[in-house]
Amino acid sequence: MENKKSNASYFIAQLPKNIFSGFVVSLIALPLGLGLALASEAPPISGVIASIAGGIVVSIFGGSKITVTGPGNGLVVVLLGAITTLANGDLYQGYIFTLAAIICSGALMILIGQLRLGILSDFFPSSAIQGMLAAIGISIFAKQVHVMLANTRIKGDTISLLKDIPDTVLLLFKPEYSAAIVAAIVGILSLLIMFFYGKIRNKYFQLVPAPMWIVLLAIGLSYYYEFFSTEQYPIGKDLLVQIPDNVFLSFPRPDFSLVFDAKFIGAVIAITLISSIESLLSIKAVDKLDPLKRRSNVNKDLTALGIASIVSGFLGGLNVVTVIARSSVNVNNGGSNRSSNFFHSVFLILFVVLFQDQLKRIPLTALAAILVYTGYKLAAPRNLKDVAKIGKEQLIIFSATIIATITTNLITGILIGILTAIIIHFILNKSMMFFVRSLFKPNVLMFKEGGNGTYFISVKNFSSFLNFSKLKKRLDTIPENQDAVIDFSLCDFVDYTVQESLLGYQETFTRKGGSFEITGLDIHGASSEHPLAIRSLIPFSRKIKLGSKTGLTKRQQDLKGIANDFARNYNPKKDTDISGLNDFVFFKIKKITYLSNSIFDPKAVFKISDVEFSEGEFIARTLVRTTVLTIKLKSDVPKFTLDREGLLEFVYKFSGFKDITVEDHPDFSKRFFLLGEYPEKIKSFFTDELVLFFESNPYYHIESNGHSLLLMRRERLASIKEIKALLDFGTRLEKVISDIQYDEILLKSPKIKT
Amino acid sequence: MRMVDFFDSKMIIVHVGEKTKEKKDTIKKLISGFSEDDEKVKIIWKQGDPVEVIIKTAKKNNADLIMLGAIPRENFLKFYIGSIARKITRSAHCSVLLLIKPSEDLRPCNHIVVNGLKDEKTKQTILDSFEVGQNLGAQKLTIVEEISRQEVKVVVEDDQSLLKDTLIKEQLAKEEDLRVQHILGDVPEDLKKGILIKSQSIFGKRGYSIGHYAKVVAADLLIMNAPPRTTFLDRIFPHDLEHILSELPTDVLIMR
Numbered sequence A: 001m002e003n004k005k006s007n008a009s010y011f012i013a014q015l016p017k018n019i020f021s022g023f024v025v026s027l028i029a030l031p032l033g034l035g036l037a038l039a040s041e042a043p044p045i046s047g048v049i050a051s052i053a054g055g056i057v058v059s060i061f062g063g064s065k066i067t068v069t070g071p072g073n074g075l076v077v078v079l080l081g082a083i084t085t086l087a088n089g090d091l092y093q094g095y096i097f098t099l100a101a102i103i104c105s106g107a108l109m110i111l112i113g114q115l116r117l118g119i120l121s122d123f124f125p126s127s128a129i130q131g132m133l134a135a136i137g138i139s140i141f142a143k144q145v146h147v148m149l150a151n152t153r154i155k156g157d158t159i160s161l162l163k164d165i166p167d168t169v170l171l172l173f174k175p176e177y178s179a180a181i182v183a184a185i186v187g188i189l190s191l192l193i194m195f196f197y198g199k200i201r202n203k204y205f206q207l208v209p210a211p212m213w214i215v216l217l218a219i220g221l222s223y224y225y226e227f228f229s230t231e232q233y234p235i236g237k238d239l240l241v242q243i244p245d246n247v248f249l250s251f252p253r254p255d256f257s258l259v260f261d262a263k264f265i266g267a268v269i270a271i272t273l274i275s276s277i278e279s280l281l282s283i284k285a286v287d288k289l290d291p292l293k294r295r296s297n298v299n300k301d302l303t304a305l306g307i308a309s310i311v312s313g314f315l316g317g318l319n320v321v322t323v324i325a326r327s328s329v330n331v332n333n334g335g336s337n338r339s340s341n342f343f344h345s346v347f348l349i350l351f352v353v354l355f356q357d358q359l360k361r362i363p364l365t366a367l368a369a370i371l372v373y374t375g376y377k378l379a380a381p382r383n384l385k386d387v388a389k390i391g392k393e394q395l396i397i398f399s400a401t402i403i404a405t406i407t408t409n410l411i412t413g414i415l416i417g418i419l420t421a422i423i424i425h426f427i428l429n430k431s432m433m434f435f436v437r438s439l440f441k442p443n444v445l446m447f448k449e450g451g452n453g454t455y456f457i458s459v460k461n462f463s464s465f466l467n468f469s470k471l472k473k474r475l476d477t478i479p480e481n482q483d484a485v486i487d488f489s490l491c492d493f494v495d496y497t498v499q500e501s502l503l504g505y506q507e508t509f510t511r512k513g514g515s516f517e518i519t520g521l522d523i524h525g526a527s528s529e530h531p532l533a534i535r536s537l538i539p540f541s542r543k544i545k546l547g548s549k550t551g552l553t554k555r556q557q558d559l560k561g562i563a564n565d566f567a568r569n570y571n572p573k574k575d576t577d578i579s580g581l582n583d584f585v586f587f588k589i590k591k592i593t594y595l596s597n598s599i600f601d602p603k604a605v606f607k608i609s610d611v612e613f614s615e616g617e618f619i620a621r622t623l624v625r626t627t628v629l630t631i632k633l634k635s636d637v638p639k640f641t642l643d644r645e646g647l648l649e650f651v652y653k654f655s656g657f658k659d660i661t662v663e664d665h666p667d668f669s670k671r672f673f674l675l676g677e678y679p680e681k682i683k684s685f686f687t688d689e690l691v692l693f694f695e696s697n698p699y700y701h702i703e704s705n706g707h708s709l710l711l712m713r714r715e716r717l718a719s720i721k722e723i724k725a726l727l728d729f730g731t732r733l734e735k736v737i738s739d740i741q742y743d744e745i746l747l748k749s750p751k752i753k754t
Numbered sequence B: 001m002r003m004v005d006f007f008d009s010k011m012i013i014v015h016v017g018e019k020t021k022e023k024k025d026t027i028k029k030l031i032s033g034f035s036e037d038d039e040k041v042k043i044i045w046k047q048g049d050p051v052e053v054i055i056k057t058a059k060k061n062n063a064d065l066i067m068l069g070a071i072p073r074e075n076f077l078k079f080y081i082g083s084i085a086r087k088i089t090r091s092a093h094c095s096v097l098l099l100i101k102p103s104e105d106l107r108p109c110n111h112i113v114v115n116g117l118k119d120e121k122t123k124q125t126i127l128d129s130f131e132v133g134q135n136l137g138a139q140k141l142t143i144v145e146e147i148s149r150q151e152v153k154v155v156v157e158d159d160q161s162l163l164k165d166t167l168i169k170e171q172l173a174k175e176e177d178l179r180v181q182h183i184l185g186d187v188p189e190d191l192k193k194g195i196l197i198k199s200q201s202i203f204g205k206r207g208y209s210i211g212h213y214a215k216v217v218a219a220d221l222l223i224m225n226a227p228p229r230t231t232f233l234d235r236i237f238p239h240d241l242e243h244i245l246s247e248l249p250t251d252v253l254i255m256r
Helices: A002-039 A047-061 A073-086 A091-114 A119-122 A124-148 A158-163 A164-171 A180-199 A204-209 A210-227 A263-287 A298-314 A326-333 A338-355 A364-378 A381-390 A392-407 A410-429 A433-439 A467-475 A496-511 A554-564 A666-671 A679-687 A688-695 A721-739 A742-748 B002-007 B019-033 B051-062 B074-081 B086-090 B120-136 B159-185 B209-216 B232-236 B241-246
Strands: A068-070 A321-323 A444-448 A453-461 A462-463 A481-485 A489-496 A515-519 A570-571 A591-600 A606-612 A624-632 A640-644 A670-675 A702-704 A708-712 B011-014 B042-047 B065-070 B095-100 B111-115 B138-149 B196-203 B221-225 B251-255
Touching: A002 A047, A002 A068, A002 A073, A002 A124, A002 A210, A002 A326, A002 A338, A002 A364, A047 A068, A047 A298, A047 A338, A047 A453, A068 A326, A068 A338, A073 A091, A073 A124, A073 A321, A073 A364, A091 A298, A119 A467, A124 A158, A124 A164, A124 A180, A124 A263, A124 A364, A124 A381, A124 A392, A124 A410, A158 A392, A164 A364, A180 A210, A180 A364, A210 A364, A263 A298, A263 A321, A263 A326, A263 A410, A263 A462, A263 B120, A321 A326, A321 A554, A326 A338, A326 A688, A381 A392, A392 A410, A410 A489, A444 A467, A444 B209, A453 A467, A453 B209, A467 A496, A496 A515, A515 A554, A554 A570, A554 A591, A554 A721, A606 A721, A624 A721, A666 A688, A688 A721, A708 A721, B051 B074, B111 B120, B111 B209, B120 B138, B120 B159, B120 B221, B138 B159, B138 B209, B159 B196, B196 B209, B209 B221
Parallel strands: A453 A481, A462 A489, A481 A515, B011 B042, B065 B095, B111 B138, B111 B221, B138 B196, B221 B251
Antiparallel strands: A068 A321, A444 A453, A444 B196, A570 A591, A591 A606, A606 A624, A624 A708, A640 A670, A640 A702, A702 A708, B095 B251
């Protein structure tokens, strides 16, 4: 009860902030809603209806906290296609049919949410999704450029629309179109506002979002002509937003007569697919912005979006998705719970009721300019460059998806993208059977390590978008404030989609106070120098040899960072010079293959490196990789091995030796195994300071070969966090040991010398 | 062969195929390095279907263990038809030891992984494992409890369900641990001597993850319960042992 009360009071305390951010969001939602609906050739008000329905329904039933819902960019292309083709060109009839399709897709979304299929989007390679978004951007851009330049009558597919842009520009200079020139200027000015809005750093100017500035200025212009100028408002009625006089009284009636038509079903599937993908991507992205670091319930959200789409469809609105731009504005303005989404709808209703007359003064060209900007953002050449950096194969997937989407339709486009990705993976691995064989087999192991409770995840065979959901299911069950280590050393092939998602996990874990480390990728060959490039144990081509010339992985980059921080040198290359390690008893019966990822200081006193070794020669055992720290000591010390009492894995090689008891420290002797050839020497070496140091610090396996020390934690690669701890421990240990005047002790007690 | 010395038992080598002078010499040479005692080794030469012959011989001689060499990864076709090793594993009456890459040198068997499934056979398996461990001079024995997602019964969707999931998992891990500790209590002290006992809960598909675990910790021997008889359907929908048999992570001993 107490809890509920405090929740309620907290909610009320947060309310003003949420009302304000809801207001700011509604300022953007209004022009965007109008614009997106216009771009879909639907009545402008339908976009606003979608925002209102979305805001109210999703804020009640949804599973995420700070997302804003409404009509989405991605849907424009699908809805435009549906509206223009379902009734063979009759726009109003097509709109009525599309409303029915929206309602059906809403039902489908509810189904997806209830069946918990929110993971569906994990099966798409991220380059294909990026390609699809870029294609949507191009389509929006191609169409809206014409509208922005006051040519609303143009029709055709994306490619012919792009070709026609120069014609539309020339058209403006013909005398019979002089009436449209003012509208075109308004459009171009609006576009400039969109582009330069971010560059103007003024507190009061930034208070109103750019789309609203455009709307305000456009409306202001029309009032100027009405009150101050003798001339007629130069923008014709056909270039202004048309809103029915009684918006909330007469709703269009959705027409379900085409339900079993193939075209209709296609539209329903396309709407559902695109809206789920767009929503899921947005939710994922917005979760990373949440200042309170909450995790959204994706399936609950999809259900709520489905309900909202049905409501919106019956009211004559477009379908409802989670939108990233408006959601991030919401976060930036202090939105902290679902009420901001609710209030954004309330403000929209107020706008439509109070300012109906003003809305009718907005020129289409201004709205089109907002969309041109949105389209440009989606398809910006920068995205292409980013993809190309990751690797040529990603560029192929990306371009294949764009071309296929533009020339055919969205569903074919994304399918071709997936197919290209699969074929490229086959070619890269030079084997199809490899994938077929391991696709349906489980490949993920997760367990909680004893002692420090780190979650350890190991992945076998291959890891790509095809089987990422298996890995994801495991990862999702790890509380983000814990430490997790994911090991790919048994995995032959890891693709970009997986690595990108893992990077996302890494961010989330860091934000919530845990850590998430990826190990075992350093030995893989990569397709480019990008940290997220596809990695495979199978060499890509003769030019790229395994381990050489490839870019650094995230872990290697982090290691490099540590090395820089501590003024150390870093060498990621494999080093077969292992002379320093062979002296240690631990490696005596082990064959060390190579060292890599070494961090060492200029004098080479401290050296941390990953070691790969096999247990004994001839026996082809599983290779073991581990991270060790070696410290060269200034003076000689006795040979010994110190280990946690009971950790026998390191100790069995000493079966001949007995645990040495250090006098006066029964607790130390109880907790540690101390072994060595000359017990007397060792006993005198373990002074009070040293014993105290070991007792008060975390456990490591420590070994001395007379002149240097070997430190390690466990038989696997250490994560970045663990390496830092190891380095710190080593540095302090070295200090303690160098303080011990071992030579003096020897001199003082001649008894031992013999 | 070394195994014979370790367990102080008799060995019967079954060779299926034509008996030739050449083959005889090879085997003789192989054996000669170990035991002088001819009593311990018996070679049987037979012809016919290897699976049938080996199983029949084992039954006739009342063998306790069948040892087989096996390939670590079977190919697609073999997976569905089943190699000799798999067939024997399925139908043998006694325990089966599958060796991958058998070596001629003495190799220490340091780390043994044993399954700790909730099964009536598990107790016997664990007891036997300690005996095996003692005989092989193992240093460490890990009992693995697999916790599958079905047992957790929570789908993680948001923070609340995540918390629930974590709690249930912890509880399950504790329960499993208690169960294993209970079994361990029944193990005679002298069998436990010199062996470090660890228990580990892992989350994953039953039967699969223990194999993966054995590989990750580089175990030398994996000891499993014998499965109930399997049908062809089980091979289409692999479960429990099938995953391990198809991708032998290390030497596997199946207790019966």
